[in-house]
Amino acid sequence: MITSREGLLEQHAWAALRISGADQTAWSGEIVEAGEGILGLAHWDGTLHLDRACILEPLRDLYDRGGEPRTDAELIRYREALVTLLHEQSHFLGPVGASQEAARAAFKLPGSRALEEGVAELWAHDHLNDYIHELGIEKVAPGITEVRSEPSYAAFVPAVRLFTADLDRQAGAPAGETLHLLNRQTAEGQWHQAVARIYDSSRLPHLAPPDQSPAIRLQLEQALRSSFRGLELYEPFPRGFATSRSHAAGTRLLTSLHQELTTAECRYTPTPRPTRINLNPPALPAPPGPISQATVPPASRPAQVSTPADSPHSALHHALAGVTPPATRPPAARLPAAPATPPRTIPSATAAGTARETGTGSR
Amino acid sequence: MESTEDRYARTQLLIADLRRRAEACEDPREQANLSRSADSLVRLAVALQP
Numbered sequence: 001m002i003t004s005r006e007g008l009l010e011q012h013a014w015a016a017l018r019i020s021g022a023d024q025t026a027w028s029g030e031i032v033e034a035g036e037g038i039l040g041l042a043h044w045d046g047t048l049h050l051d052r053a054c055i056l057e058p059l060r061d062l063y064d065r066g067g068e069p070r071t072d073a074e075l076i077r078y079r080e081a082l083v084t085l086l087h088e089q090s091h092f093l094g095p096v097g098a099s100q101e102a103a104r105a106a107f108k109l110p111g112s113r114a115l116e117e118g119v120a121e122l123w124a125h126d127h128l129n130d131y132i133h134e135l136g137i138e139k140v141a142p143g144i145t146e147v148r149s150e151p152s153y154a155a156f157v158p159a160v161r162l163f164t165a166d167l168d169r170q171a172g173a174p175a176g177e178t179l180h181l182l183n184r185q186t187a188e189g190q191w192h193q194a195v196a197r198i199y200d201s202s203r204l205p206h207l208a209p210p211d212q213s214p215a216i217r218l219q220l221e222q223a224l225r226s227s228f229r230g231l232e233l234y235e236p237f238p239r240g241f242a243t244s245r246s247h248a249a250g251t252r253l254l255t256s257l258h259q260e261l262t263t264a265e266c267r268y269t270p271t272p273r274p275t276r277i278n279l280n281p282p283a284l285p286a287p288p289g290p291i292s293q294a295t296v297p298p299a300s301r302p303a304q305v306s307t308p309a310d311s312p313h314s315a316l317h318h319a320l321a322g323v324t325p326p327a328t329r330p331p332a333a334r335l336p337a338a339p340a341t342p343p344r345t346i347p348s349a350t351a352a353g354t355a356r357e358t359g360t361g362s363r
Numbered sequence: 364m365e366s367t368e369d370r371y372a373r374t375q376l377l378i379a380d381l382r383r384r385a386e387a388c389e390d391p392r393e394q395a396n397l398s399r400s401a402d403s404l405v406r407l408a409v410a411l412q413p
Contacts, residue, residue, distance in 0.1 A: 036405075037382050039398050044409055054395075080395070091406075104410045117403050150392055152399040235377075235400045236384060239393055 001136050005060045008135060013089050015134040019127055022093035022184040026100050040084040042091035044104045050088075055081045066140040075147045078137075079128065083149060086131050087124040091116070094186040103186035111225030112187045114232060118160030119190065121153040123183040126176060154242035155234035159250030166254050167194065170201040195221045202261050207268035216264055223260060227253035371411040378404045 002008050013027045028046030033056065041049040050056055058081040061074075070078075094103070106112055124131075129145045132138060138145060151157045160179075167178040178197060182190050195217050199205065208216060231249055234242040365373075378401050385397035 037385070037398060038402050038405060039395065041402050041406060044406075084399075107407065107410045113403060113407055152396045153403070154396050155400070236381060236397070239396050242396075 001139070002063075003066065004063050005056070008059060008063070008137075011135060012085055013092070015131055016086055016089035017093065019130045019134055020090065020093050020123075020184055021180070023096040024094055024098065025089065026092040026094060026098070026103075026186075027089065040088045042088045044100050046092070046100065048088055048092075050085070055084055059085075062137070062141055067142070070141055070143065072143075072147050075141060075144045076149050078141055078144055079147060079149045082132065082137070083124050083128050086128060087120045090120040090124055090183050093184055095184060095189065098186045098188060100186075102188040106187035106190075109187075109191075109225065111228035112191065114156045114228040115160065115182070115190055115194070116187050117153050118156030118231075119164070119179060119182045121151050122157050122160050122164075123179050125149075125151045126179065150239075154239040155231050155237075155246050156228075158243050158246040159228070159231055159253065162247065162250035162254060163194075166257075167197050167201070171197055172201075191221050191225060195224070198257070198261070203265050204261070204268065207265055209268075212268070219264075220257070220260060223256065224253065227256070367411055367413075371408060374404050374408045374411060377401075378408065 002011055009031055013025050013029075017025050026046050027042075027048060030047045032043075032047050032049045034041060034049035034051045038049055039051045039054050043049060058077050062078050062081075107116065132145055164178040164182065165175065167173075168175055171178070178194070181197075182193060185193050198220060199213070199217055204213070204216060227249065231246055234245045234249075237245070381397050381401035381404065385394045385401065388394040388397065
């Protein structure tokens with residue numbers, strides 16, 4: 001059991017690793033007391049910078065008064081310190097082989113910062129009680145899981161929540177899965193993972209040629225990055241305004257995303273060719289009695305239906321498969337005169353109507 | 364296309380602006396929201412350094 005702030009700081013990164021399911025952390029093990037107004041910062045060199053007044057002192061107080069009853073305001077102060085700790089640790093999480101150099105390069109690309117900060121903040125809030133439980137903090141500060149604190153990054157969090165929830169729905173995945181998966185990635189892999197999930201949840205893998213997949217994914221990624229970059233505009237504004245603008249922007253970007261996917265799916269959906277029926281006039285008078293299709297010589301098989309095998313018109317194709325050849329028609333005297341014109345090609349719907357009108361399909 | 368130097372300079376201006384706004388806030392939640400956005404921009408500024 002952890003009994004001091006020092007013990008907590010020793011264990012906190014491993015608890016983040018455990019609850020996230022990430023493969024590795026880039027934290028160097030060093031904590032630096034932050035200056036210059038910084039509350040918390042996961043530095044690219046692997047050091048963790050934490051503010052004394054808002055993070056380190058509340059965490060000391062948490063253990064100095066271990067087990068004592070606290071006010072809600074005190075419990076919220078602890079939660080805010082812990083959620084910042086978890087948020088910063090989530091920046092260090094990554095898959096096997098991830099490097100801070102690659103993450104640092106990717107963080108500079110449009111839309112990377114908004115996604116990474118939004119994911120880290122939202123995930124840290126959603127999993128804070130798991131983190132508290134993992135570190136055994138409920139025993140030190142009874143009631144800490146009963147109070148709530150509000151997320152920061154109001155410009156990013158609502159859009160990220162909408163975005164990741166939509167990806168869960170499209171993938172048929174449990175709520176929170178996309179957020180959890182993205183949180184395990186560094187900036188290098190986050191957009192790649194998000195776009196892969198979007199692409200794989202669409203019909204595009206079945207429609208688009210494999211060599212077109214990278215270009216489609218790139219187009220989706222660029223559009224999404226641009227939308228997320230736009231969220232930065234709301235950062236200087238009050239939380240309420242930033243939250244509502246982020247939510248509206250998230251809704252818009254999802255509308256655009258779905259339109260983009262629909263357009264791409266249509267682009268690669270095969271256009272069904274019209275069904276054609278070639279009607280040849282009967283060469284001979286009909287023999288008495290019904291005969292099977294197989295016994296009719298090819299030259300006297302006037303009705304040939306051609307339809308793409310897997311087209312939406314296949315049902316019509318099957319419906320027309322039972323059309324009796326004209327050779328089985330009643331004697332010619334009871335039929336309209338055979339057309340003197342060459343074989344006609346008519347659209348399927350007309351063909352079906354013609355077949356009915358001539359009585360060839362109703363016997 | 365904005366150069367890295369220009370982007371770094373713009374990021375520093377944004378950090379300073381967010382810090383000023385945070386200092387002027389009475390609501391601690393507003394202050395935290397602005398300060399943490401500034402922290403994120405510090406992370407970006409460090410990434411932009413050669």
